[in-house]
Amino acid sequence: MGVNYLNGRTALVTGAASGFGRLLASDLAELGVNVVGADLNEAALAETGAGIHASGGRFVGVVADVRDSQQMRDAVGVAISEFDGLDILINNAGVMPLSFFSDHESALGAWSNALDVNVKGVLNGIAAVFDHMIERGRGHVVNISSTYGKAGTEGSAVYSATKSAVETISESLRIEAQGRIKVTVVRPTGVKGTGLTSSILNTSAVAGMIGHHGAAYAAKAEEAEQEPHGELFDPESIRYWSLEPEHISHNILHAVNQPWGVCISDITIRASGEDYML
Numbered sequence: 001m002g003v004n005y006l007n008g009r010t011a012l013v014t015g016a017a018s019g020f021g022r023l024l025a026s027d028l029a030e031l032g033v034n035v036v037g038a039d040l041n042e043a044a045l046a047e048t049g050a051g052i053h054a055s056g057g058r059f060v061g062v063v064a065d066v067r068d069s070q071q072m073r074d075a076v077g078v079a080i081s082e083f084d085g086l087d088i089l090i091n092n093a094g095v096m097p098l099s100f101f102s103d104h105e106s107a108l109g110a111w112s113n114a115l116d117v118n119v120k121g122v123l124n125g126i127a128a129v130f131d132h133m134i135e136r137g138r139g140h141v142v143n144i145s146s147t148y149g150k151a152g153t154e155g156s157a158v159y160s161a162t163k164s165a166v167e168t169i170s171e172s173l174r175i176e177a178q179g180r181i182k183v184t185v186v187r188p189t190g191v192k193g194t195g196l197t198s199s200i201l202n203t204s205a206v207a208g209m210i211g212h213h214g215a216a217y218a219a220k221a222e223e224a225e226q227e228p229h230g231e232l233f234d235p236e237s238i239r240y241w242s243l244e245p246e247h248i249s250h251n252i253l254h255a256v257n258q259p260w261g262v263c264i265s266d267i268t269i270r271a272s273g274e275d276y277m278l
Helices: 019-030 042-054 069-083 101-136 157-177 203-226 245-256
Strands: 010-014 034-039 058-063 088-091 140-144 182-188 266-269
Touching: 010 019, 010 069, 010 101, 019 034, 019 042, 019 058, 019 245, 034 042, 034 069, 042 058, 058 069, 069 101, 088 101, 088 245, 101 140, 101 157, 140 157, 140 245, 157 182, 182 245, 245 266
Parallel strands: 010 034, 010 088, 034 058, 088 140, 140 182, 182 266
Antiparallel strands: none
């Protein structure tokens, strides 16, 4: 990775108890980052911490709900008191309630929660760190968006809207705080193993992102099933078709592992073989 600018910096990662958040927290700790993990699941958060501590890393878990502005302020307060300041906020916590408008009777609660977690959660995180980073004269906010945030598709209305909001919020923050807070937007495509797919309400809604490429997707899926160790699963192949969570984490690490004067503002991460994606 070259020069390690991260050693000794402090990062707050939301959704750190499991899935991609746990992976990201662990990867940051390996580079010498003081990691504060925020999540609702206290037991799973402790497991994240145990793994990091066993590897010699520094981690403090904070039970916090991103939907609650005061709890996010408290989490930031822990980072400041434990490590004398906070350098990086990664707004990772999110849900993906893919579903159709015809699912409204059963989906309304999940849609409302998605607005609270995906949009208000990001706002609460930014509000919690803003004054501290401005006063210090430096900071970095990383917001996890999605390729779904570029446009609405069939079955993605609410999720696409929340990620589009993340894009707009990020751009406004960049303009207002330019020179004092760096802002990075990360747009992954669908990735297995992050835990996000567990919040999908209607699995048929996933087809909206594929659109008229359904036949190409079906062909790739059949090939993947027949050749589970073939080119489609080899990241060194241009036909690689489904990202692993590690690829996203490594790109986030690249974005934050920069001198303070350098900002990587936008990253879209796709598998090269995703020729079936809109």
